Amino acid sequence: MATPTAKRPLRPAKPRDGSDDAAAVRRPLAQASTLPPRYYTEPETYALEVERIFRREWLSIGRVDQVAKPGDFFCTEIFGEPLVAVRDGSQVRVLSRVCRHRGMAVVAGAGNTSSFQCPYHTWTYALDGRLVGAPEMRRAEDFDRAGIRLPEIRSEIWEGWIFVNFDDRAWPLAPALEPLMRAVAPYGLAQFRSTPPLVFDSPWNWKIMVDNFMESYHHLGIHADTLQYFYPASGTYAEDSDGPYAILRNPARPDVEIGTELPQVAGLTDDLQSLLFVAAVFPYHLFAVTPDLLTYYQIEPRTVDHFILRIFVCALPEALDDPARAAALESAREFVNRVHLQDIVACSGVQAGYRSTTARPGRYSHLEKALWQFHRWVLDRLESG
Ligand code: FES
Numbered sequence: 095m096a097t098p099t100a101k102r103p104l105r106p107a108k109p110r111d112g113s114d115d116a117a118a119v120r121r122p123l124a125q126a127s128t129l130p131p132r133y134y135t136e137p138e139t140y141a142l143e144v145e146r147i148f149r150r151e152w153l154s155i156g157r158v159d160q161v162a163k164p165g166d167f168f169c170t171e172i173f174g175e176p177l178v179a180v181r182d183g184s185q186v187r188v189l190s191r192v193c194r195h196r197g198m199a200v201v202a203g204a205g206n207t208s209s210f211q212c213p214y215h216t217w218t219y220a221l222d223g224r225l226v227g228a229p230e231m232r233r234a235e236d237f238d239r240a241g242i243r244l245p246e247i248r249s250e251i252w253e254g255w256i257f258v259n260f261d262d263r264a265w266p267l268a269p270a271l272e273p274l275m276r277a278v279a280p281y282g283l284a285q286f287r288s289t290p291p292l293v294f295d296s297p298w299n300w301k302i303m304v305d306n307f308m309e310s311y312h313h314l315g316i317h318a319d320t321l322q323y324f325y326p327a328s329g330t331y332a333e334d335s336d337g338p339y340a341i342l343r344n345p346a347r348p349d350v351e352i353g354t355e356l357p358q359v360a361g362l363t364d365d366l367q368s369l370l371f372v373a374a375v376f377p378y379h380l381f382a383v384t385p386d387l388l389t390y391y392q393i394e395p396r397t398v399d400h401f402i403l404r405i406f407v408c409a410l411p412e413a414l415d416d417p418a419r420a421a422a423l424e425s426a427r428e429f430v431n432r433v434h435l436q437d438i439v440a441c442s443g444v445q446a447g448y449r450s451t452t453a454r455p456g457r458y459s460h461l462e463k464a465l466w467q468f469h470r471w472v473l474d475r476l477e478s479g
């Protein structure tokens with residue numbers, strides 16, 4: 095029986111007139127409307143996303159080359175979960191950083207270590223999470239040191255990225271991505287190595303970043319003096335997709351050479367040599383690849399209108415090992431930075447606009463098919479119960 099204290103049903107609020115403006119997302123693309131602005135601004139919707147998306151789906155937290163050597167680690171925090179990825183011998187593990195004593199984060203930042211020692215009272219954990227040291231605990235009755243460990247989060251390596259899943263019943267990641275895997279196979283993405291990330295504190299909803307990344311319609315406007323020159327909006331197209339991913343192909347202008355002075359992946363077809371290949375693994379794993387560069391957007395959701403973005407510009411190992419390539423690598427990073435500074439203007443503008451009482455769902459261009467795929471995927475998850 096419902097009581098005054100009963101929890102409200104967990105679903106995004108509908109407009110006051112009782113209509114379901116989200117239903118228009120599900121129409122065929124040419125008739126559909128975008129995800130309603132309230133999905134980008136309501137704390138309740140974000141709470142539902144945490145429960146039904148972030149706690150159930152595969153989330154990428156970094157590149158495996160960030161933990162190349164035994165003992166290498168890096169920390170991350172996603173939707174309130176402090177995590178550390180660490181190479182324990184040959185194995186990559188992802189552990190909670192929450193101390194089993196009184197909750198302090200046992201480690202921060204990145205580096206190389208043989209154990210994690212909590213700075214508060216020096217409880218010490220092995221790289222597999224086992225508690226191996228806890229001083230002054232001998233009078234604590236039935237203190238079972240051997241039974242205490244940092245929780246390990248399920249993880250999977252895919253194409254050089256570390257993905258985690260908080261749901262032990264979730265399907266493995268790789269089989270769901272087979273078509274995407276076939277599409278990226280010629281690039282050998284796992285061979286790319288990261289450079290230190292460009293870090294952006296991003297005061298907008300995480301989906302605005304995904305939306306922005308997954309359409310090149312905006313080359314016409316925001317990127318008129320950068321990407322539009324190489325990859326005109328009108329030639330870009332998304333593939334059909336029936337999995338948790340989207341693929342957006344951006345052919346280069348035929349009269350323009352793309353690429354830098356950096357070494358390129360060998361054996362690519364002519365088509366791939368003149369293509370910017372863009373993809374998303376839902377909910378928010380974003381990457382773009384050309385023959386010589388892999389650009390990866392790592393998102394750490396914090397609240398409904400805040401996430402941390404790390405942009406990793408990755409190149410082939412021979413590029414990183416060759417000092418003569420440093421200038422070319424730096425100018426590639428500068429270009430990526432310049433493009434993102436343009437995107438910041440757009441994303442901030444959308445977040446501000448979506449907070450307005452006048453904001454409404456808009457119509458999709460055919461160039462926004464990947465967004466439509468993403469929005470339908472989000473709705474499916476939020477309505478999955
Ligand atoms: S909170 Fe970590 S040792 Fe006390």
Ligand SMILES: [Fe+2]
Pocket residue numbers: 306307312317433437
């Ligand atoms: Fe952009």
